[in-house]
Amino acid sequence: MNLSGANIDFTLLLPEISLAICGFAILLLGVTKRGKDFGFGLGLFGLIAALAFTVQQWGTLETGFFGMVTKDGFSSLYNIIFLLAGIISLLIAQTYLRAKKIDKPEYYALVLFSILGMMVMASSYDLIIIFIGLEIMSIPLYVLAGFHRFNPKSNEAGIKYFIIGAFASGFLLYGIALVYGAGATTDLRLIAANYHSMAQQAPLLLYAGVALILIGFGFKVGAVPFHMWAPDVYQGAPTPVTAFFSVGPKAAGFAALMRILDFGFDSMDEIQSVLWILAVLTMAVGNILALFQDNIKRMLAYSSIAHAGYILVALTVGGEGAVASGLYYLLGYTFFNLGAFAILTILDTRDGTDSRFSELTGMASRHPFLATLLAIFMFSLAGFPPTAGFFGKLYIFSGAVEGGFIWLAIIGVMTSFVSVYYYLRVVVACFFTKADHPFQQVAMNPYLALALIITAVGALGLGLFPSSWIDLSRQAFASFL
Amino acid sequence: MDKVEIYLPILIMVAVGALIATVLMGLSVLIGKRTRSKVKMQPYECGVDPVGDTKHPVPVKYYMVAILFIIFDIEVVFLYPWAVIYDSLGMFGFLEMLVFVAILITGYFYILGKGALKWD
């Protein structure tokens, strides 16, 4: 066998390898008597090392391992999003896990493996590698959702996420099989090059395949009508896991979707109308159902569905500008959504909480700083200037208008006006509702503070210098073409 | 197609086997003597009197072993194609497979350390 053309270059995989080694080390040390406490430190070390390697890779454009691995600006930017989400969710996790007495080293290893899967997903042009990455990501997530073994809600969340996730991967795999049948290849570059001859020879296989792939990823990113699992899983899973859920897998799903739709099947025009419907449904249903929630985690679940809708708008429009604004929005969303969840996690470390709106009353007088931060994140989620949420929406919707999708932009703006109501409900509960019972004190520690600082600086920093970040996203997108 | 012919002996064999079995079974049903007593209708349990219900809950450790078996069993599937083209892959293939097996062994040590294989 000739390996000379394969470009087997392990430096390409350094971020992934560092995650894998640290994950295995955590597992092995975890079974010894002394090593149980290393989980958090080793996990953080692995993520930071992977982040350093990824930043170092920025600007390279290289494929290796028979074209199975592609490291370009696009994958680097996505990998940075995943790793940031991992670091922040790890920082907030330890306190929560200790408070709930489920601080096991496996938690950190599972987070690392899951991020490894996301990075594999974002760094390949091959549908099968994307599928395997998706599974490496999903299987640890099933366990993480059910990580609170003695909490029936967590059990239920784990099993629901597993059933829906496995169901979705069935669709995805069958879709990939049909696309393979149409063109005898799973490489998106070859598919893009031979698209027209494939569409002529086997149009039925191709369309059915792409439809099934879309359904599969629709489940993963939580697009309506494939969203029904999200609220239950978000509510039932341990709060730091929910924080991770709302960003990591969603971003990974969009990474794969952007590569598949904006590169592999760029010439398939019919996708646009399907995406149009998906985007409108996702924005409308997510934002409207979020209005009726009593549980903040459930409300944020519907809100994350709505945010997936905004990014779907960017995907519908397509092309460099729109997808770059989608990337910018995703980066901002990582910060402000994780920030909101970080505060929720801190509140949840107390006993007997169930993240209800009523539990927020009196927070402003007891913890003015935390309450202010929560308000900032809520304003960001709602899209008030000068936050990253505002500029992200501005770029996405103005891109939609420029691309001729005026109705899409109008519906998007209207639904995001609806969203202001439920985000402000949180702020009102914190600041302007009279407390009938004293607010229970929460304990802070340096890790939680660090997570809050990173997310707050990110959310505001992206909003203060939007143009330089948009340029960065544009650069990232341009490199994958 | 011509190739069907090579399966002909097997078909004949199957037919003869089925015939012999049916004839013998049929004969025993037709001409055999039947006695129905209470003792004879009892479920047979190695000659010992049957005890308790047959629907026993199986201890969880059986499931543990079964689940672990699935994993390690299916991973071996990658060793077969590797072994077939071992010579042409050379040193690189060998080292890659070492990494693969090392990952599996990590998993093995983990379950060993967790006590998942302890029977008592």
Added chain:
Amino acid sequence: MIGAEHFLIVSAILFAVGVTGALISRNLIMIFMAVEIMLNAANLAFIAFARIHGDMSGHVIVFLTLTVAAAEAAVGLGLIMTLYRRRGSVDASKFNIMKW
């Protein structure tokens, strides 16, 4: 004469069976097995297409997806087992603590 097309038809039927089974069944184990049928339908399709195109990669993909399915099965059975030990049931319609 049985050609590769027949295998594709079988695979499509299997996929349909899997999807229907996963949607209508109430038993978690049954749902899980229906999902496994879907994955195996995809495997059959990969093999059939590899045969039609005379391309080896379809065969390799089946190896990979088999392993993935096994890993998924292990985790899924583990989760179902935990749930059964705590609730004494694997009926999906009974898991409705959370409702919107």
